[in-house]
Amino acid sequence: MSNENFIDSIRVFLRSGRGGDGCVHFYRDKFTRKGGPDGGDGGNGGNIIIKGNRNLWTLLHLRYKKHFFAGNGKNGSKNNCNGANGKDVIIELPLGTIAKDEASGKILGEVTYHDQEIVILRGGKGGKGNAFFKSPTNQAPRYAQKGEEGKEITVIFELKLLADVGIIGFPNAGKSTLLATITAAKPKIADYPFTTLVPNVGIVKVNEIYSFVISDMPGIIEGAHLGKGLGHRFLRHIERNSILLFLIPVTSENIFKEYLILLHELEMYNKELLNKKRIIGISKADLLSQNEIKELENVLSKKLKEPFVVFSSVSGYNVNSLINKLWQLLNEN
C-alpha cells in the first residue's frame, strides 16, 4: 500500500426484526360472557443501529462477523398486553465510518462522535390488536393487523484511514522494518538510505477487537525543511498523524543529537508538529548486550521527558511493549 491514507471497507448483511402480530381477543370472565375487544398490539421488530466508538480505529473487528440479525417483535396477547419489542443489534464502528446501501449506493449514516447512535435499518412495525380497532360503529372488531416484515440489506461500511501513528527517523533507522514487523504491510527494506520513497501504511492489531494504523515515510536528514533528501515532501503527511514515533537506532553516534535534529526539522517545517504526542523508539537493540541495554535505558530515562522504548524489530525484543505504549498514548486525552 503506497498511499498514506487508504480505505478500509467491509460488506455486511443486515436483517431487521419482524414486527409481532396484533391479537384478536375478547374479554371474558365468570360474569362477562361478551366483553369488549382486548387483543394487544404486536411489538416492533428490532432495529440495526450503528454506534460511534472512539476506541476503534479500523474495521478489523468486523472481518469475521458479517451477518447481523435483529430480534423479532413478540405477538400481542389478551388483556391488552402488547408484545415485547425485538432486540436491537448495535454495531460499533470507528468515528468517521460511513454506512452505504450496496444496492442504491445511498449513504445511510456516518458516525462522527463517541456513543452516537444511528438507526440504519428499522424493524417491522408491530401490528395493532383488535382493541385498537374498536369504534362507536364497530364495538367488536374481529380482526387485527399482522406485524410488518423485517427488512434485509447489504451494507458497506467504509472508513478512510489516516495513519494514527507516523514513524519518523533518519534514513536506515529501521522504520520500514518496524512497519513490516508489526503489520501485514510489505515495504521495501534495505541497508542503504532512502529505500522508502513514499509512505507505507499498515494496521497494527492490538488484540481481538482493537487496532490502529501506522505509517513509515522516507528518511529525514538535516536540512530536510530546506529541501534536502526526500523527507520534506512527506512532512505534510505527518500533520495528520496523532502520534509521532521517532525512531533512532542504538548505532546512532549520538541519540540525543539525532533526536534534536529531527525535532528541529519538524519545527522548521511547521511549529505545530511539536504539539503532537511523541514517543521515542530506540531501534536495533539486538546489536547490544542486555547490560548495554540497561545502561542505555538508565541514561535515557534521566535525559528524556518523553516516553521511550528500546526494542528490536529483528529479535522482537520489546516490540509488544512498544505497541502497548503506542496504544496507551493513542487513547489517553
Ligand SMILES: Nc1nc2c(ncn2[C@@H]2O[C@H](COP(=O)(O)OP(=O)(O)OP(=O)(O)O)[C@@H](O)[C@H]2O)c(=O)[nH]1
Ligand atoms: N540488526 C538490526 N537491523 C535492523 C533492524 N531493523 C532494521 N534493520 C536493518 O537496517 C537497515 C535499514 O532498514 P529499513 O527498515 O529499510 O530502514 P528505513 O528507516 O526504512 O530506511 P529508509 O527507508 O531508507 O529511510 C536494513 O538493513 C535493515 O535490515 C533491527 O531491529 N536490528
Ligand SMILES: [Mg+2]
Ligand atoms: Mg524505509
